[in-house]
Amino acid sequence: MEDVYKICPVYKNEYITFRQTIMEDSKxxxxxxxxxxxxxxxxSDNCHGDDFYYNTLEKMKKAIGFWKFSYENRYFVRWTIILNSTNEIIGTIEMFHRTAEDEFNHYGVLRxxxxxxxxNQKIIDAILEIVNDNFYNLFDVNVILTKAIPQAKDRILSLTKKGYVPLGKKFIVYDDYFLRVVNYLQK
Structure with missing residues (x-):
């Protein structure tokens, strides 16, 4: 199995590309x-008060610096999402293998x-297609958790379409999580 923290893979499908976030993405x-x-x-659950609202280039660069530090220390991987048709940067995703002494030990957490x-559903479907095809094996997990608040209608529709179901309880102390279980060894 490849080590995502040694070589961060690039993923591409018909609509989007993921590549590791770099400082040049800040603007x-x-x-x-x-x-x-x-x-x-x-x-932003469990992010020590960071709500991910960055309204200055300085704050954005600081966040990217922290994401780079986190990658180098094997905490999580942050990819930039690029729209293939325009080469426009439209956001990011983060993924990590969670290790903790609770019932969610060894789950993947996707942001x-x-x-x-x-x-919208077209973009979120494309994101989940890459995640579902690659991240279970890449992060050595059988379960991926991700958050979708009730107002995120398109996100919830995409999650449901791609095999995610409501967790039905709190993830640690947080609400609104969905999960998808797969045995990646069978893939």
């Missing part, structure tokens, strides 16, 4: 992270941050 990502309609849909213009 384009600022459009997403300063989008007041988008920010409430981001998952999806999209600008409000691209928070």
């Amino acid at each position: 384009d990502l600022l459009r997403c992270y300063s989008d007041e309609k988008a920010v409430p849909l981001f998952n 999806i941050d999209l600008d409000s213009k691209h928070e």
Whole structure:
């Protein structure tokens, strides 16, 4: 199995490309992270008070610096999402293998941050297609958890379409999680 923390893979399908987030993305990502309609849909659970609303280039660069540090220390991977048809940066995703002494030990946690213009089923379906095909094996997990608040109608429809179901209880102390279980060894 390849080590995502040694070589971060690039993924591409018909609509989007994922590649590791780099500092040069900061100006384009600022459009997403300063989008007041988008920010409430981001998952900032367990992020020590960071709500992912960055309204200056300096704040965006600081976040990307932290994402780079986190990758180098094997905490999580953050990919930039690029719309293939325009080469436009439309957001990011994050994924990590969670290790904890609770019932969610060894679950993957997926965060999806999209600008409000691209928070739609077509884009989210494309994101989940890449995630479902690659991330179970890449992160050595059988379960992926992701958050979708009730207002995120398109996200919830895409999650359901792609095999995610409501968790039905709190994830640690947080609500609104969906999960998808797969035995990646059978793939």
